[in-house]
Amino acid sequence: MREVDVAIIGAGTAGMGAYRAARKHTDRIVLIEGGPYGTTCARVGCMPSKLLIAAAEAAEAVHEAAGFGVHAAAPRIDGAEVMGRVRRERDRFVGFVIEAVEGIDPSHRLRGCARFEGPNLLRLDTGETVRAARIVVATGSVPVKPDAFEAVGDRLIVNDDVLGWTDLPGAVAVFGGGVLGLELAQALHRLGVRVRLFGKGGGVGPLSDPAVRDAAAAAIGADLPFDPDADVQKVTREGNEVVVRFTEDGQVREERFDWLLAATGRAPALDGLDLAASGLTLDERGAPEVDPATMQSEGGHIFFAGDVAARIPLLHEAADDGRIAGDNAGRFPQVQTHRRRTPLGIVFTDPNIATAGASFAELSDGACDFATGEVDFADQGRARVLRQNCGLLRIYGERGTGRLLGAEMVAPRGEHLAHLLAWAVQTGMDVETALEMPFYHPVIEEGLRSALRDLSVKLGHRADTPPRSIDCGPGA
Structure with a gap:
């Protein structure tokens, strides 16, 4: 021993x-x-x-x-x-x-x-x-391999299996609208694999803000077939094919795939x-x-x-x-408590899906008195230049103090926006201090500034937001 x-x-x-x-x-x-x-x-x-x-x-x-x-x-x-x-x-x-x-x-x-x-x-x-x-x-x-997919047999795979492939298949049914499902489904689709993504319960990645969740579902759905709350009647296997029967637009459909990828969590x-x-x-x-x-x-x-x-x-x-x-x-036994870092999560879809700090659900459930500032990237300057003008960013700030609490987003280059916001939340920054920080022109971060200005108005710190064109020229 x-x-x-x-x-x-x-x-x-x-x-x-x-x-x-x-x-x-x-x-x-x-x-x-x-x-x-x-x-x-x-x-x-x-x-x-x-x-x-x-x-x-x-x-x-x-x-x-x-x-x-x-x-x-x-x-x-x-x-x-x-x-x-x-x-x-x-x-x-x-x-x-x-x-x-x-x-x-x-x-x-x-x-x-x-x-x-x-x-x-x-x-x-x-x-x-x-x-x-x-x-x-x-x-x-x-x-996790749900029992509902047992009939598929060895045509059932998980994310570990995908990353060991020696070649790309022809068609894959992806089940799960979480991080793994979103990332793998979009990547395979863009690499020429026929993909259909079946979600459950309306969830889209880690998002809890209904407005951001809807925007993310629309963005992913514009790229590949994606139903966040799919009505799947039956999953069977015929030969080496997976057969999925589901309802789409009120009509029952049946589609065949080489594999069923269960991206239903770990x-x-x-x-x-x-x-x-x-x-x-x-x-x-x-x-x-x-x-x-x-x-x-x-x-x-x-x-x-x-x-x-x-x-x-x-x-x-x-x-x-x-x-x-x-x-x-x-x-041990002199155990110490440790301060946890501000939560930060990123989904590497296009556009990125990200969360920083407290989520919309956490703030709502906690009876926190907060306001929300937002920006739609449809007309944001740098996003249009890149032809990536799609997405929605919502920032949450505490009434009274103006302290930044968190954010949820589906946004071009959102991985960088999420880092900035996580750092701001962890340092206890308030919205007015954030607006005093430098913003270069033209960059995606100007969209973040627009959301901060909107939040400042919602918190009663400013009378009105500057015109949208502020992201398209100097003088901010």
């Missing part, structure tokens, strides 16, 4: 962060991994999906060139070459992660799948046992851990409650970090989770 101060289960983004933080407090530590090294982000998440999206953007740029008077031949998309680059670059990113893991003291690494045999006792499938004074669980997440990877043996109180999902300020469960010696903690399934959040969990596991 190996006895340590801290055992970390999982060597992904959260686990590695936990290891580095805990290592500052103790040398009696072990990092346990039962699968291949390399994070979810590097292997099947952030990086390979963005590589696919980058290829799709290149194809779209050729398609759109005629709108600028630049006439090019229709692009020839070689699916094998597209996926070859995705896999090569993916392997490169994974290699960096593996190098980092291999740089860890070999005596601190254990290979094998761990499960609890008691509050402090872990057994690996290799037969080894570890007794740990504190434990960090950082096992990540797994794709769930905490808890199977095999036997958390019941840990002594923790578990909910109906088999998961414990975790304090996001400490990543501690029930005030005890077991901590959770990353996707398994079921908070916000994003890499930067997982890294923060790991840092907090590892630090507290290392210093």
Whole structure:
């Protein structure tokens, strides 16, 4: 039996962060991994999906060139070459992660799948046992495969499978209007794959503001067939085809695809851990409650970090989770609370969908007295220059103080707008201070300024907004 101060289960983004933080407090530590090294982000998440999206953007740029008077031949998309680059670059990113893991003291690494045999006792499938004074669980997440798709058999795939393709298929039915579904559906569509995106319940990515959600649905729907609240009667399989029967415009239709991509979310990877043996109180999902300020469960010696903690399934959040969990596991029982960063989420569709700070739903449910400023990008100067004049940005500010609270958007180059707003929210900036900041001309950020001016009026700070033409000339 190996006895340590801290055992970390999982060597992904959260686990590695936990290891580095805990290592500052103790040398009696072990990092346990039962699968291949390399994070979810590097292997099947952030990086390979963005590589696919980058290829799709290149194809779209050729398609759109005629709108600028630049006439090019229709692009020839070689699916094998597209996926070859995705896999090569993916392997490169994974290699960096593996190098980092291999740089860890070999005596601190254990290979094998761990499960609890008691509050402090872990057994690996290799037969080894570890007794740990504190434990960090950082096992990540797994794709959800709804039972409703069982009839599809091996024609059912998840996002992990897509990013391992060696070529592009002819047609894919994508189920799920969340981040994964939106990004993959649009990318595949722009790469010449026939795609139909089926949503459920009207959701569009992480958006909760009805106006922004409607604008996002319209923007994506103008690019490919997308129903945020699809009425699907039946999903079957005939030979090597997936047959989907659904209602569109009051008519029942049937369409055939090569694959059904279930982009219906990811769930905490808890199977095999036997958390019941840990002594923790578990909910109906088999998961414990975790304090996001400490990543501690029930005030005890077991901590959770990353996707398994079921908070916000994003890499930067997982890294923060790991840092907090590892630090507290290392210093236990002198646990410290940590301030969380302002929430920031980006969907790499075109236009980008993004959220920063508090969401519309959170502010509404919390009975916060807030006002909303907005800008429609249809006539925004720089957006029209780029022929990307589509989208809606809404910013929320607190009445009385004018403090910026959050924003939701579907906007050209929204990834940059969201960062600016997240930074402004985290620093406690108010709308008038934000308007004193420099805005270059002509840039997309002038649209942000328009929304801030609208918010200032709604908060009663100004009598009226300047004319819309202010984004098209100097003198702002």
